[in-house]
Amino acid sequence: MAAREAEAEPAPGARGRITITEIARRAGVSVPTVSRVVNGRSDVSPQTRARVEDLLRQHGHRKRVAASGTRAALIDLVFNDLDSPWAVEIIRGVEEVAHTAGVGTVVSALHGRSGDAREWMRNLRARASGGVVLVTSALEPVLHEELRALGVPLVVVDPAGSPAIDAPTVGAANWSGGLAATGHLLSLGHRRIGLIAGPPRLLCSRARFDGYRAALENAGLAVDETLVVPGDFRPESGFAGCNALLDLPEPPTAVFAASDQMALGAIEALRRRGLRVPEDMSVVGFDDLPEVRWSAPPLTTVRQPLAEMGKLAARTVLRLTRGEQPDSPRVELGTELVVRASTAPPARHG
Structure with missing residues (x-):
């Protein structure tokens, strides 16, 4: 498994690399025509192929070879x-x-x-x-x-x-997962449920939040924005988010963390304050990563089939x-x- 590979050596005398779209513009042809040349297709006229291949060589592009x-x-x-x-x-x-x-x-x-x-x-x-x-x-x-x-x-x-x-x-069914996690806490009797949310740019984060909100609304509860704190799926943000919730005048009795790693960070924040899980606060995660069954205590979570x-x-x-x-x-x-x-x-x- 390789995270990075060395860049292929550019063609001799190659100028700065430009995009396929720019190659098409300079050759006076469509992007699909350039694609056919790059992929070695035969349905391109010899004159057009020569013009495109010349531009490809000039700018360091190589034809793809299976x-x-x-x-x-x-x-x-x-x-x-x-x-x-x-x-x-x-x-x-x-x-x-x-x-x-x-x-x-x-x-x-x-x-x-x-x-x-x-x-x-x-x-x-x-x-x-x-x-x-x-x-x-x-x-x-x-x-x-x-x-x-x-x-x-x-x-x-x-x-x-x-x-x-x-x-x-x-x-994965992120909305129903958020609904199930929050619904589980509600079924245990929790009414002040904190959420450590994922990055809002991600659809999965927004769907988990929407599931959290839907579960509360189904129980006749409105979302308390003070109980929703930001996270980025990493343990550090779970730690910081849980500390922010604990610093509220009336902390939640349970936390739904939108990832297992944030849930583990939240558990560590509680431990450092001398608080116990679940006696002092319940915690639910999302993912069901292999290690969470060995956490202390083993984590209630939403399993997504990664x-x-x-x-x-x-x-x-x-x-x-x-x-x-x-x-x-x-x-x-x-x-x-x-x-x-x-x-x-x-x-x-x-």
């Missing part, structure tokens, strides 16, 4: 970050399908930086990847356009927002490389509440 006659010798798996067990579960699913199909996997992290995304695109062009699985990340529209021009199939897992191009997506999401994304990419279409452009796999020892009825004082 390895061993296979449309998909490699799958590119792209994350924003790789510092989470969540990412490992997705990788595990993708690699299982890829290994069975005899396809390699290249794993990259973009870290939200434009420069890293452009370097990844340069490397993708050099290695002639068969398809891309993009996970909870976003590419600039111009890079989406280049993928399309290169004829590289794209599948998005947990899209950050509406995909910039028409691409199949794979996700490895299965990776498998489905990889299968979809492989179908697209064979010219087949997915059964549905948007697939949501089910979530499930897993009750362990971190939740209990609220403590009765006095």
Whole structure:
């Protein structure tokens, strides 16, 4: 598994690299025509092919060559970050399908930086990847356009927002997961339930928050905005968010953290204040990462099928490389509440 690869050596005398769209403009042809040249298609006139290939050489683009006659010798798996067990579960699913199909996997992290995304695109062009699985990340529209021009199939897992191009997506039932997590706490008798939310730019975060709100409304309760604190899915934000909730004049009796890692951070914040879980505060997470069954106490959480999401994304990419279409452009796999020892009825004082 490789996070980065060296950039392919540019063609001799190559000028600065420009986009496929700009190549098309300078050649006086359409983007699909450039795509046909890049992918070695025969349905282009010799004069047009020569003009486009000359521009491609001048600007350091290489024609894509399929390895061993296979449309998909490699799958590119792209994350924003790789510092989470969540990412490992997705990788595990993708690699299982890829290994069975005899396809390699290249794993990259973009870290939200434009420069890293452009370097990844340069490397993708050099290695002639068969398809891309993009996970909870976003590419600039111009890079989406280049993928399309290169004829590289794209599948998005947990899209950050509406995909910039028409691409199949794979996700989990985040809304029903948020509903189940909050509903569980309500069923135990909690009425002041805090939420440590995920990044609002992500659709999955917004859906979990909407599920939280719907559960409260179903119980006749309005969302108390003071009980909703921001997070970024990392333990540190769970720690900070829980401390912010504990500092309220009337802290909540339970917390729904929109990721397991934030839930573990919240439990550590409670421990450092001498508070017990679930006796003093109940905590629910989201993901069901392998380690949370061994936390102290074992974490009640919403299981989303991360490895299965990776498998489905990889299968979809492989179908697209064979010219087949997915059964549905948007697939949501089910979530499930897993009750362990971190939740209990609220403590009765006095």
